[in-house]
Amino acid sequence: MSVAVTRRRLLAGIAGAAGLAGTAGTAAWASGLFSTDPTLVTSDSALVADAEAARSRVGAATVTATLTPRPVTLDLGGTTVQTWGYAENASGPLIRARAGDLIRAEVVNQLPVATSVHWHGIALRNDMDGVPGLTQQPIAPGGRHTYEFTAPDPGTYFYHPHSGVQLDRALYGVLVVDDPAEPGRYDTEWIVVLDDWVDGTGRTPDQILSSLQSMGGAGHMGGMDMGGMDMGGMDMGGMETMNSPLLGGAGDVAYPHYLINGRVPTAPAVLTAKPRQRVRIRIVNAASDTAFRIALGGHRLTVTHTDGFPVTPVTTDALLLGMGERADVTVELNDGVFPLVAAAEGKTGQALAIVRTGTGVPPTATGRPAELDRQVLSTGTLDATDAVRLADRDPDRTHRLTLGGAMMPYRWTINGTTFDESEPLLVRQGERVRLEFVNRTTMFHPMHLHGHTFAVAGTGVRKDTVIVLPNQTVTVDLDADNPGQWMTHCHNIYHAETGMMANLAYQA
Ligand SMILES: [Cu+2]
Structure with missing residues (x-):
């Protein structure tokens, strides 16, 4: 997800980049911050600082963290992998603050490549958004960078690099912003991080990206993976279709492992509580190419939040989460041992954790709770609570x-162009902006917007990442109240990296 530049802005940025010879080398960061385009609110604008000043709270606490992206050896549960991570476990360090707190995170880059940290879902100051080439220089190998921003809204968020396909390693962590007015209608809380895993099993995510591009998805026909080819270093064992009844084309990569909290299903994480306790489960889909269908055997899930923001609670058997989406659910626990399963939607395989409140036979690694095939809820159908509903207003501007x-050639576009050829989508501060995501492909795309939480048309549910199904349109509205330069892109990391990104650009 490195940012290339439009030709126009590249020309504007050359003067700024010339003084930075010797670092990073690519043209990718010759835009944005270094742009001399006077018509745009760049991330170093006083308007960005003004917006932050309005957001900051007198007497707010400061939460500090140090992130050291580095080569690590992870034990996924009998499977040991060499990868890159922020910690010695695949869930990453938890950062926890209260709404309004200042978060100060120092990044010490011990990777052999440049990196960055994006704070997914946070309506933060633009110059801390972590997009190399647009809001900052990349953090060079051996370099340091400090992120400092107010986290205004409570909720479940996460953070990850916005550099290449680094997210598909163990470079992510959860950021929980607690609500000072939290009603606390639960006894305990678990954080559940979902991931699709390949690194260290024979190929790196960068090699998968290369093979997708060079093979052009050979063997894929109309979004269907015919299997059998050497993709991702996996023996796919003959015919495999990556199609889902809920999503259509469900992914481009068959991963060897699916993880909950960094563990494979044969050595699952165990989550414990007492019978009849109410647990709040904060679920984060940190995968790069996999949506998950989640269920807890013997229970129903009451969804209370998605992408940090509250919804009218809905109880369901199972829940579908695309890449980059989050959901908070509450469950009143029965007595026994239960499987918490996240099935890789449209793929073969699943992730597992064990919920234990008493005695019982542990679930098997491949057991499939019946709840997975009952009612399955998509977060885009939830209703916003009145407290977070956007006021009725006609849009001042609509961007389609x-x-x-397609898979062949492997190239994903917005409005017919890959990001490096695209023109910014212009907005002005104070406007109500409508975005129409029109999907003309056979794949689903979880579309994410930085720095804002939009309202999905129809239900008003507030989200920053929304699934757009094949041949469907999802319309969202947002208030342009956070000046700067923001990415909107598919959160399939391979789609984003090969072009499915755009720049929502505030005009001065
Ligand atoms: Cu996509």
Whole structure:
């Protein structure tokens, strides 16, 4: 997800980049911060600082963290992998603050490549958004960078690099912003991080990206993976279709492992509580190419939040979460041992954790709770609570983002162009902006917007990442109240990296 630049802005940025010879080398960061385009609110604008000043709270606490992205050896549960991570476990360090707190995170880059940290879902100051080439310089190998921003809204968030396909390693962590007015209608809390895993099993995510591009998805026909080819270093064992009844084309990569909290299903994480306790489960889909269908055997899930923001609670058997989406659910626990399963939607395989409140036979690694095949809820159908509903207002401006692309050649586009050829989508501060995501492909795309939480048309549910199904349109509205330069992109990391990104650009 490195940012290339439009030709126009590249020309504007050359003067600024020239003085930075010797670092990073690519043209990718010759835009944005270094742009001399006077018509745009760049991340170093006084308007960005003004917005932060309005957000900051007198007497707020400061939460500090140090993130050291580095080569690590992880034990996924009998499977040991060499990878890159922020910690010695695949869930990453938890950062926890209260709404309004200042978060100060120092990043010490011990990777052999440049990196960055994006704070996914947070309506933060633009110059801390972590997009190399647009809001900052990349953090060079051996370099340091300090992120400092107010986290205004409570909720479940996460953070990860916005550099290449680094997210598909163990470079992510959860950021929980607690609500000072939390009603606390639960006894305990678990954090559940979902991931699709390949690194250290024979190929790196960068090699998968290369093979997708060079093979052009050979063997894929109309979004269907015919299997059998050497993709991702996996023996796919003959015919495999990556199609889902809920999503259509469900992914481009068959991963060897699916993880909950960094563990494979044969050595699952165990979550413990007492019978009849109410647990709040904060679920984060940190995967790069996999949506998950989640269920807890013997229970129903009451969804209370998605992407940090509250919804009218809905009880369901199972829940579908796309890449980059989060959901908070509450469950009143029965007495016994239960499987918490996240099935890789449209793929073969699943992630597992064990919920234990008493005695019982542990679930098997491949057991499939019946709840997975009952009622399955998609977060985009939830209703916003009145407290977070956007006021009724006609849009001042509408941008249509037509999503295009295919497996062969492996190239994903917005409005017919990859990001490096695209023009910014212009907005002005104070406007109500409508985005129409029009999907003309056979794949689903979880579309994410930085720095804002939009309202999905129809239900008003507030989200920063929304699934757009094949041949469907999802319309969202947002208040342009956070000046700067923001990415909107598919959160399939391979789609984003090969072009499915755009820049929502505030005009001065
Ligand atoms: Cu996509």
